[in-house]
Amino acid sequence: MISWVALVISYCCLDLSGAAGLERIEKCRTRCSQGLRCKTKPDYFFRPPCQNPPDGLNTSSIFHNVSLSTVMRCEGRQKCSLHLRVNTALQLSESFLGLSICIATEGIMSNCQILKPWSKVKSHGMSGLQVEVENDCTEILPSQHVKVTVKTLEVYCGMSWTGTYIAPDCKSADLKRHVPECITGRLSYDIKPQRKELSVSVSDMLEDHNYHLRLCLKDFICVGTGAYALIKKEEPVKSITFPYLRPLPCLCIEGWSAVTDAPRVQVCPFKDRVEELLFGINFDPLEETLSWEPACPVTASVGLCQRREDGVCVDLPHASQNVSRAKVTFTKVDPHPQLCMKFTTASQSWTRCPFADARFQALEFTVTRHRGHVDVKMSSRITANFSIGLCVKWEGSTECNINKTHTVHVEKLKAVDLNLTGELHNTCLQVKRLDTKFAATVTHCFEDYTSEDLTWxxxxxxxxxxxxxxxxxxxxxxxxxxxxxxQERSAGCPSEKQTAPAHECVVTALQIHGPILDSPPCGNTEKANLIAH
Missing domain, CATH: 1.20.5 (Single alpha-helices involved in coiled-coils or other helix-helix interfaces)
Structure with missing residues (x-):
């Protein structure tokens, strides 16, 4: 427990002392070395004209090692301000009585101060002594550009030092925690994709102030989507849940304190979901125009391609455009299921086929077989011209070499017989629209039709x-x-092929006691019946 308390105290001391960031000061001051007391007062509004410097006196002989830096002065954990520290070493001389330091910022009048560290230089004989002068009483803002000019008093013509300085910006963690102009609050979120919700929590917000939260689409500015909430400063749980429609890469959470000109913080939970931009492809069947407008700014190229049976999408010639924010449009497009739109960024590529469901398919053809003859008919939902090519495709080859091509005009919803003759084995039909700028080449092969032609x-x-x-x-x-x-008729009788004489059968029958009818004699049954009667 003691170790934990010691760790917390050491962290707080480290933070307050500025060891982890900018140097802290308790109050601003002007300091001079060599035991001299420095006095400051506002500079003259109307400065007297400059004088020619004495012989041997120049800028390099007076100013040494001029440096500019930033320090921080705090009145509370979140009530810190930035101050510009000017430090220089001077070679004292009987020819001047002090320094003038002017700090100018864009759009603001210069702030000038006079420093007099040696009012009795002459009487004490300190001419030639090098004195270090430091001043940090000029307050500046984060990221502010300042111009610093140091001159001698008396003012000698051409005897000055000028430099520029840029104050630290709010990217510094030290400034984000302690300078009000940089405190934006810290946003954390939890994504619930099944419910399409974003749970947002705020921490390290500006004390004693309410806090704004919203969803926005980030471009040059972040444009609000309508999802907004105000978190009250007295609420113990500072969180809110926003619904969203789609996880776009430019959909961001933006937060800022309820003060004038407060800095804002943005986090974009779906910044890597570039594939979500591929939706929103539109096709106008009347104008035959395929278009896509990115919902977010993106650096990509968009082109048209034709998907093969193996899944590879082959780029169409002259069908690629670069896109960032503007709408992409392809005119005179044949709406075929194999025609796709390809999106390529610096790291990935995606393909979308808007006509894959064949709802907009303009071309259809049917194949019938009758007594060894194949009839191929084409029909179209629009009136168009088509290029028809016959090609031979051998087994194991993906190439189809066209040996004959002709043009066919097809009226809307009227089938046209292509009048194909000859042997169609290993033969394919390639069809492409001619009155469009971007069209897929449809291939239909007849490998299975030759064997089926022998059906008749x-x-x-x-x-x-x-x-x-x-x-x-x-x-x-x-x-x-x-x-x-x-066999049933001759059952119980020997075969006629037996060698025994026929009269043996009669003698055997006569030797049987009892009526003759009980055991009919062999041979002719009808004859036996007549004898019995």
Whole structure:
């Protein structure tokens, strides 16, 4: 516990002492070395004309090691101000009585002070002594540009030192915590993508002041989306939840204290979601215009490409534009499912195919087969001219070499027969609109149609073979039934091929006791029946 307290105390002391940032001062002052007391007073409003310097007196012999720096004076944890410190070493002389330091900022009148550290130089014989002079009583603002001029009194013509200085800006963590002009508050957020919400919390805000929060789209300025909240200074939990529509890379959270000209802080939770800009592609079917306007400023190139079966999108010639904020438009575009828009940034590339659902597909063609002949017909939802090319594509090759091309005019919703003749095996049809600036080349191949063209021969032959098989099966069944019945008639009798004489059968029958009908004799059954009667 003691160690923890010691750590906190050491941190506070470190922060207040300025060791982690700018040097702290308790109050501004003017200091002179060599035990001399410095006095300051406002400079003359109307300065007397300059005099010619004495012989041997020049700027380098008077001013040595002039330096400019910034220090911080604090009256509370968040009530600190910046001061410009001017430090120089002077070679004392009987020829001048003091210094004039003027600090000028753009748009503001110069602030000049007179420093007199040696009112009795002559009587004490201190001429030639080098004295260090330091002044830090000029308050400046963060990032302020100042011009500093140091002159001698008496004022000698050409005897001055001039320099410029830029005060530290609010990027410094020290200034962000302690200088009111730099305190913006610290924003943290939690993204809830399922609910499309941003939970925002504020810390380190300016004490005793309310705080503004909003969502905005960042461009040259951050334009509000309408989502806004005011966090009261007395509220114990300083957080709010904002709904959002889309996770755009320029959608930012902006916060600032409720004071005049307060600095603002912005955090952009979706700054890496560049792919979200790819939505908003529009197509006008009447004008045949494809357009896209970025919802956020982005440095990218946008072009058109045709997607192949393997997923690779091949760029169309002369179809690329650079974009930052302006709307991108492509005129005379053929709305084919394979025609896509490609977006390329410095690090990534994305592709969107706005016609993939084929709702805007202008061209359709059908293939029918009849008695060995293939009929290919084209139809279009618009009146247009098309280039028709026949090409040969061999197995295992991705190239299709066109050997014949002709132009076809197609009326709206009227099918046109392409009158293709000859062998179509390994042959493909390539179709492209000619009256558009950007069009996809449609390829349709006939590999499967040659074998299907033999259907008008194969089907009748198959039917004949089927009939023969059915008739054969029927004859086989009839023959089997006939043979079975024949065997039933001759059941219990020896085969005619037995070697025993026929009269042996009659003798055997006569030897049986009882009526003859109980055991009919072998041979002719009908004859036995007649004898019995």
């Amino acid at each position: 021969v194969i089907v009748p032959v198959g039917m004949c073979l089927s009939g023969i098989i059915i008739v054969t099966l029927i004859l086989h069944v009839l023959l089997t039934v006939y043979q079975k019945r024949k």
